[in-house]
């Protein structure tokens with residue numbers, strides 16, 4: 151068991167089909183206790199399906215899924231005492247007020263904290279007296295968020311929770327998640343908002359077409375990608391053209407005797423490339439790590455498509 | 465209103481027809497089968513002038529039957545067509561009205577609720593295009609129904625003029641009730657309230673024409689159902705009467721367009737009040753939530769059922785009066801051995817109440833399906849609420865409410881009868897008789913539960929049970945259905961009190977079947993995927 155005790159969510163080779171649609175095709179996901187875990191992937195990748203399997207709303211075809219050391223299908227009711235969920239598309243009872251929905255969900259979970267409820271309503275600037283029918287999309291989202299955040303759940307399962315929020319509310323949300331993390335809670339966060347992922351997530355799992363294509367900390371992911379380098383050196387550096395891990399190499403002559411060189415280099419070969427430049431004599435050097443967008447776009451794109459252009463050339 | 469307000473009306477109409485083509489096909493087929501089998505059955509039953517005359521003697525001027533049938537035009541010199549109209553026309557009118565009303569709410573208010581309307585409105589679509597498209601689609605479907613029915617009747621050898629007049633009267637009624645629904649869809653903010661209020665108008669129209677037809681005082685001219693019958697198909701047709709539904713529809717559609725201009729998309733004319741900032745004690749359990757969700761519709765149904773049943777009770781006394789001036793009738797009932805005609809009429813009234821309540825119970829149980837497809841089951845099931853508990857909460861509310869509705873309806877029927885006949889004993893008798901229908905109505909609800917829980921995509925098939933029970937109860941006689949077919953209706957197995965004595969065994973069997981259906985539904989629910997929104 152050792153390793154699995156720490157895992158709050160542990161999913162291996164998960165498969166799920168809807169008729170002929172293969173929604174999950176051997177997906178792996180591991181979320182450790184106390185972390186905020188980003189769950190990313192292009193539209194239709196299978197994030198919501200995975201989450202609904204973890205909530206016992208869908209049955210999986212093959213593979214294993216464990217949640218809080220229980221079986222998400224068999225032990226759904228018991229497990230749900232310990233988690234709170236915010237769906238991607240928040241649909242509420244049109245003739246109940248927001249406050250009523252928040253209270254109802256809290257009571258069903260068996261934990262009501264009026265002080266915290268009031269505080270969150272205030273922070274999210276939500277009027278609890280409005281009927282759900284009359285809330286805007288963002289405000290409906292806030293109702294679900296307040297309901298989840300007032301709970302004392304040890305696991306928060308959030309499926310694109312900020313899709314409709316304005317930037318102010320987005321900041322408030324991020325604050326709340328950091329607080330939840332400080333309290334030792336675990337968060338599974340599916341999101342398309344990369345800035346939010348970068349701010350909040352310790353580790354991320356990227357999936358595409360129902361399969362996990364990458365996981366690790368953001369630093370590790372960065373390490374897997376290329377850095378773009380732009381330098382002016384004293385003379386030509388022909389060895390670069392033959393070096394492994396160097397892409398998009400370009401030389402041109404800015405005049406005044408120097409040579410302007412730009413290229414992308416895999417993280418593992420960066421040191422060697424800089425050495426070559428240094429041996430020739432560096433006048434100026436700018437190196438840029440990949441932006442988060444580029445990092446994700448690379449994984450979101452089809453494998454066949456060419457790697458993303460480095461930031462330096464934009 | 466300008467031309468621009470109707471931009472893309474025909475595109476929208478095609479969308480309505482595309483979305484509902486299966487529904488429409490089922491309705492058209494069902495109505496055609498209903499009318500044509502009734503017609504051929506009437507033709508077979510009344511194939512001699514003597515038998516026609518005997519029918520006419522039996523039903524003419526019989527107040528209790530007029531309530532259920534209409535004024536009985538053409539029964540002085542009865543033809544097969546006139547008999548068919550007397551037996552069937554009112555039910556055909558009501559069914560076409562229901563088809564038209566459902567279609568209108570589905571494509572107007574329900575659409576706005578779903579927020580799809582916003583997307584559609586954002587295209588170059590005229591302000592009134594959706595309403596116009598819906599009305600045109602309703603008109604088209606009603607005309608198809610009428611054409612199939614009229615064509616079939618002519619094929620069976622009935623007069624062309626009568627068949628066409630009947631078809632036209634159905635279209636008229638369908639379009640008027642569609643227009644009424646269109647107006648209520650502007651006033652009320654939810655599809656449920658919009659169709660509920662339109663149904664109430666339908667019920668009131670039924671009662672108004674019943675009073676008018678019995679009293680012969682012209683009151684029926686206030687009821688669109690009365691108009692449809694006043695066309696007098698197969699009885700010296702009065703074509704000009706068709707101008708009434710046409711004129712009324714124009715007025716109502718114009719009214720609705722005016723109201724639509726005064727409100728925002730998605731909102732009603734009635735203002736939205738704010739709700740409480742925190743939940744009351746009721747909203748603490750799934751059952752409490754279900755009570756809250758069903759409360760308004762139960763109150764609406766209670767109003768309708770109580771009023772209609774009370775009316776039936778009051779009219780029952782008229783049936784007794786008939787007997788005194790119609791010896792044929794007295795003979796007829798003596799031969800049937802069913803006791804008094806009053807009792808026979810009251811037994812029919814009990815069945816009517818039970819059918820309505822059965823319809824309520826099915827609609828209430830099918831809320832499970834709309835809760836699920838509307839994405840409101842997910843957030844509940846993500847709390848420590850089991851699927852069974854969620855599903856049973858709605859079933860429990862539906863069951864308790866249907867028993868309460870039966871009690872209210874039976875009490876109203878009994879009170880009406882007691883007041884009219886000066887016989888206080890009727891109250892208890894009829895309340896009991898109506899309550900005895902509970903296991904039968906419950907079985908219909910349990911079948912709906914089986915579908916909604918185990919196989920929600922087919923849940924609308926639950927209405928087949930209600931429709932079949934209604935046909936068997938209301939048209940079993942004219943269709944000359946064999947007992948084996950009648951046995952398919954759960955209501956058929958409940959002793960028809962006060963005519964027949966009470967028996968407990970059939971009720972227990974019905975209840976046991978219901979319990980089985982519920983258990984099977986729960987079994988299916990435990991195994992399946994919850995639907996995605």
Ligand SMILES: Nc1ncnc2c1ncn2[C@@H]1O[C@H](COP(=O)(O)OP(=O)(O)OP(=O)(O)O)[C@@H](O)[C@H]1O
Pocket residue numbers: 168171172173191192193194195196197198199200238995996
């Ligand atoms: N109930 C269902 N029936 C049929 N197909 C489904 C069902 N639920 C999901 N799918 C399919 O499974 C695939 C994965 O969908 P999912 O909703 O998990 O995507 P997602 O990663 O959440 O995308 P998004 O970022 O757009 O929310 C899609 O192809 C979707 O069409």
Ligand SMILES: [Mg+2]
Pocket residue numbers: 197198199238309
């Ligand atoms: Mg999703």
